[in-house]
Amino acid sequence: MTEWHRLKKDALPANVTADDVAAAANVSRWTVNRAFKKDASISPKTREKVMQAANELGYLPDLRAAALASDRSHLVALLVDDFANPHKLVMLERLTRALRSRGWDTLLVNTLNRDDAAPAIANASQRRVDATILIGIQFDDEVLRAAHTARRFKKLIIFARTSENPDTISIAVDDEAATSEITQYVMERGYERPLYLAGPRTVSAHLKRKETFLALWQKHLNTTPESVSVPAYDANLAADAVTITLSERPKAELPDIIVCENDALALGTIDAIRHRLGLRVPNDIAVIGFDDVPQAESPNYRLTTYRQPLTDMANYLVDVLENVETSDLDRTFCGRLVVRDSA
Amino acid sequence: MTEWHRLKKDALPANVTADDVAAAANVSRWTVNRAFKKDASISPKTREKVMQAANELGYLPDLRAAALASDRSHLVALLVDDFANPHKLVMLERLTRALRSRGWDTLLVNTLNRDDAAPAIANASQRRVDATILIGIQFDDEVLRAAHTARRFKKLIIFARTSENPDTISIAVDDEAATSEITQYVMERGYERPLYLAGPRTVSAHLKRKETFLALWQKHLNTTPESVSVPAYDANLAADAVTITLSERPKAELPDIIVCENDALALGTIDAIRHRLGLRVPNDIAVIGFDDVPQAESPNYRLTTYRQPLTDMANYLVDVLENVETSDLDRTFCGRLVVRDSA
DNA sequence: TTGTACGCGTTATCAC
DNA sequence: GTGATAACGCGTACAA
Numbered sequence: 001m002t003e004w005h006r007l008k009k010d011a012l013p014a015n016v017t018a019d020d021v022a023a024a025a026n027v028s029r030w031t032v033n034r035a036f037k038k039d040a041s042i043s044p045k046t047r048e049k050v051m052q053a054a055n056e057l058g059y060l061p062d063l064r065a066a067a068l069a070s071d072r073s074h075l076v077a078l079l080v081d082d083f084a085n086p087h088k089l090v091m092l093e094r095l096t097r098a099l100r101s102r103g104w105d106t107l108l109v110n111t112l113n114r115d116d117a118a119p120a121i122a123n124a125s126q127r128r129v130d131a132t133i134l135i136g137i138q139f140d141d142e143v144l145r146a147a148h149t150a151r152r153f154k155k156l157i158i159f160a161r162t163s164e165n166p167d168t169i170s171i172a173v174d175d176e177a178a179t180s181e182i183t184q185y186v187m188e189r190g191y192e193r194p195l196y197l198a199g200p201r202t203v204s205a206h207l208k209r210k211e212t213f214l215a216l217w218q219k220h221l222n223t224t225p226e227s228v229s230v231p232a233y234d235a236n237l238a239a240d241a242v243t244i245t246l247s248e249r250p251k252a253e254l255p256d257i258i259v260c261e262n263d264a265l266a267l268g269t270i271d272a273i274r275h276r277l278g279l280r281v282p283n284d285i286a287v288i289g290f291d292d293v294p295q296a297e298s299p300n301y302r303l304t305t306y307r308q309p310l311t312d313m314a315n316y317l318v319d320v321l322e323n324v325e326t327s328d329l330d331r332t333f334c335g336r337l338v339v340r341d342s343a
Numbered sequence: 344m345t346e347w348h349r350l351k352k353d354a355l356p357a358n359v360t361a362d363d364v365a366a367a368a369n370v371s372r373w374t375v376n377r378a379f380k381k382d383a384s385i386s387p388k389t390r391e392k393v394m395q396a397a398n399e400l401g402y403l404p405d406l407r408a409a410a411l412a413s414d415r416s417h418l419v420a421l422l423v424d425d426f427a428n429p430h431k432l433v434m435l436e437r438l439t440r441a442l443r444s445r446g447w448d449t450l451l452v453n454t455l456n457r458d459d460a461a462p463a464i465a466n467a468s469q470r471r472v473d474a475t476i477l478i479g480i481q482f483d484d485e486v487l488r489a490a491h492t493a494r495r496f497k498k499l500i501i502f503a504r505t506s507e508n509p510d511t512i513s514i515a516v517d518d519e520a521a522t523s524e525i526t527q528y529v530m531e532r533g534y535e536r537p538l539y540l541a542g543p544r545t546v547s548a549h550l551k552r553k554e555t556f557l558a559l560w561q562k563h564l565n566t567t568p569e570s571v572s573v574p575a576y577d578a579n580l581a582a583d584a585v586t587i588t589l590s591e592r593p594k595a596e597l598p599d600i601i602v603c604e605n606d607a608l609a610l611g612t613i614d615a616i617r618h619r620l621g622l623r624v625p626n627d628i629a630v631i632g633f634d635d636v637p638q639a640e641s642p643n644y645r646l647t648t649y650r651q652p653l654t655d656m657a658n659y660l661v662d663v664l665e666n667v668e669t670s671d672l673d674r675t676f677c678g679r680l681v682v683r684d685s686a
Numbered sequence: 687t688t689g690t691a692c693g694c695g696t697t698a699t700c701a702c
Numbered sequence: 703g704t705g706a707t708a709a710c711g712c713g714t715a716c717a718a
Contacts, residue, residue, distance in 0.1 A: 017695055028705050033696075041703060063469045064411045065695035068710050073407070075470075078451070083436035084637065086429055093426035096453035100463075105470065108421070108451035110439035120443075126406045127418075127448065235641060268641070275642035294427065298578060298611070299618035300643065360711055371689050376712070386687065408711035411694050 077124035081111035081136035098314035195255035238268030286343035302341035420467035424479030441657035538598035581611030
């Protein structure tokens with residue numbers, strides 16, 4: 001008989017409650033509770049006794065019941081609708097790491113399609129999460145209104161994206177400062193004919209990158225750069241868009257740099273320049289991205305990009321969760337330009 | 344005043360319960376319950392009346408209380424420890440899609456480090472999830488034993504990885520069949536000096552790819568191919584390993600194909616071959632992967648790889664959840680080789 | 687088809 | 703520092 005099977009056999013019943021522990025430790029159920037609570041007024045000796053009994057019985061507090069009774073679940077819902085962007089995986093890692101290491105659990109909700117955003121939010125509210133975090137793209141005012149109607153969570157946080165909605169807490173990088181830094185770099189390096197490649201336009205939770213870039217260029221050089229949009233942050237879509245836009249174009253009219261709203265687009269752009277247009281990066285066309293995804297530093301791409309301070313942002317998000325306030329919690333962060341070889 | 348603000352102002356109290364709806368609809372609380380339950384014996388008229396009252400009050404059942412009372416949460420924990428592998432993002436999307444579209448919610452648990460696996464499982468058990476799904480790599484027998492000690496969930500599922508552990512349900516691709524198909528393809532294309540690039544060796548939940556490949560090669564050609572391992576499924580690690588292994592080697596002794604345990608390794612391998620060794624793919628060294636991540640079809644990689652039927656696997660996982668049984672639910676699936684240009 | 691005790695396992699609050 | 707009472711919001715089982 002393996003050790004595993006012995007364990008299986010000796011397994012105690014699954015439904016050990018605080019009452020059982022209380023009986024075993026000869027204390028009241030409430031004392032058991034205190035033993036599991038930080039800074040509770042309980043003598044070290046009793047706590048020790050309780051913990052030992054709990055260990056023997058395999059007792060762990062039931063978080064469902066705790067949430068029901070206290071109306072705080074230490075649970076957040078994370079709504080995502082944009083799994084084509086590799087940066088999402090990084091964000092998921094950073095957010096779940098910050099949350100979990102500080103005692104918060106994460107409900108990952110895949111917003112299946114555009115019409116599913118509102119039901120997804122309603123669903124989260126039925127779990128009585130303490131906050132709902134939006135890290136997708138298709139959240140417009142309509143969705144935020146749905147969130148509000150299905151009000152049940154105290155906080156609605158928009159992460160890595162800016163929102164002016166007053167009932168929302170936005171934690172994001174300062175797009176204007178970042179884009180300003182990028183623009184300055186592009187100008188200093190002497191690029192003259194940029195093409196801006198943007199993602200989908202959203203109504204309420206957006207990035208201010210494209211408009212800032214165009215405005216700055218206009219201001220300093222008095223011309224408005226060309227720009228193209230794709231309907232999702234997807235490298236393949238970006239590659240197609242770049243190919244279609246530039247393939248028939250005479251060399252002299254090609255852009256000398258493509259400024260991309262994020263790395264997902266930038267990576268596709270590099271692929272298209274090399275393998276569809278048959279040109280070199282950065283010699284023929286340079287490329288600059290945003291996010292600094294892991295791929296960006298691969299020897300194949302060596303992408304110049306802007307890195308967001310995701311860890312700081314995630315930690316601030318937990319600060320917000322632990323704060324009782326609900327308003328004036330918006331905050332922007334500054335990242336830094338990571339210069340590699342693509343521009 | 345915007346519509347948003349009006350809604351805010353008119354918002355009803357957040358704590359609407361079934362009792363409130365019952366009062367408003369002039370029925371008992373239990374009738375309200377039935378209205379929200381599928382195939383409950385309730386007259387359409389009453390249900391309609393209840394639903395209307397519920398809508399007006401903004402009532403939605405509290406899933407915490409439901410789980411507490413029924414001991415079924417329709418919630419699963421998804422434990423992940425391997426965020427460097429882009430395939431994880433695809434798996435997360437497919438799993439959450441299948442789960443959510445069939446009424447299941449997902450707790451995403453980031454297993455922060457090796458020692459955190461057991462606490463992570465314990466934490467999931469405190470949420471009283473109906474099942475725990477492991478999609479990482481660092482789950483050995485010790486961890487599974489911890490899972491068992493913190494028993495509270497009915498099912499422990501290992502997804503996309505094989506386990507012989509009797510208390511575990513394993514849903515995976517048939518590695519032997521898949522590797523056999525790959526091996527046959529490699530032989531048919533006339534490759535003679537393969538190098539096998541594997542990921543970390545795990546104890547209980549493993550892939551049978553490397554051993555199968557080596558055994559088949561041995562059987563048919565009577566030689567054992569060289570193999571190399573990296574400690575994580577990370578493209579950068581793979582690139583480094585390939586570089587170190589091959590950079591000083593005379594051309595004649597280089598492998599003519601590198602067979603990778605998955606795409607994460609394969610993409611890094613291609614990068615290293617091109618940019619560090621200065622060779623061509625597939626002309627000098629061919630590469631073959633496993634998973635068919637989105638990157639694999641980019642014009643830059645055109646990776647020949649093996650695609651798992653992830654959607655079918657995810658749907659089967661939900662079947663398993665909805666099944667009352669616990670044993671004999673293991674199942675393997677067959678995928679297909681996707682031939683592109685890299686091999 | 688509809689209504690009624692009771693229990694699920696905690697927490698908040700107050701009494702000792 | 704410790705024990706006790708009353709919720710928290712719903713499900714189950716059974717009765718009407």
